[in-house]
Amino acid sequence: MSLPDAAKSALQAFTQPGSWEQRARLLMQWGEQLQALDDNQHSDEYRVHGCESQVWLVGTVQDGRWQFRATSDARLIRGLLALLLARVNGLSAAELATVDLADWFTQLGLARHLSPSRSNGLNAVLQRMRELASGPSG
Incomplete structure (x- = not known):
């Protein structure tokens, strides 16, 4: 399966830095690029359960292709979410x-x-994304 362009960019970015400190900084930079969620999307309806940090996820489908937006109250998690979104959007x-x-x-x-x-x-x-994608509208 070919990777989305954003995933290719992520691979390119993350194969460069040597130390964990450099990667952690890069991760936080990626997290800052996440598209903000609306205030009403910071609700229990969009909350992903099973995470120690609070994570909210919104998914939409257009022409059979999924686009997700997510955020977290934890900076490092936002970076990891950005990388996950790069892979799946x-x-x-x-x-x-x-x-x-x-x-x-x-x-x-x-x-x-x-x-x-x-x-x-x-x-x-990821499991929540799959549930959304296989739900009644997906």
Whole structure:
């Protein structure tokens, strides 16, 4: 499966920095680029459960392709969400179902820095995306 352009950009950006400190800075920069959610989207309806930090996710589908927006109250998580969105935005429900999160963060060189709780949280976000995509409208 070919990667979306944003995912290719992410790979290019994250294969450069050497140290974890450089990657963490880059991660936070990516997080700052997330499109803001409306105040009413910071509600329980959009909250992803299973994350230690608070995460909100909104998904829309157009022409069979999903676009997600997400944010978190934690800076590092916002960066990880930005990388997840780079990987999944523009995919169909079927493509979304095949995304391998562990492989994606391994390619980015970030897997070993993800604590089990962060990995579980990101998996919960991906799972929520899949639920939205396979729901009544998807």
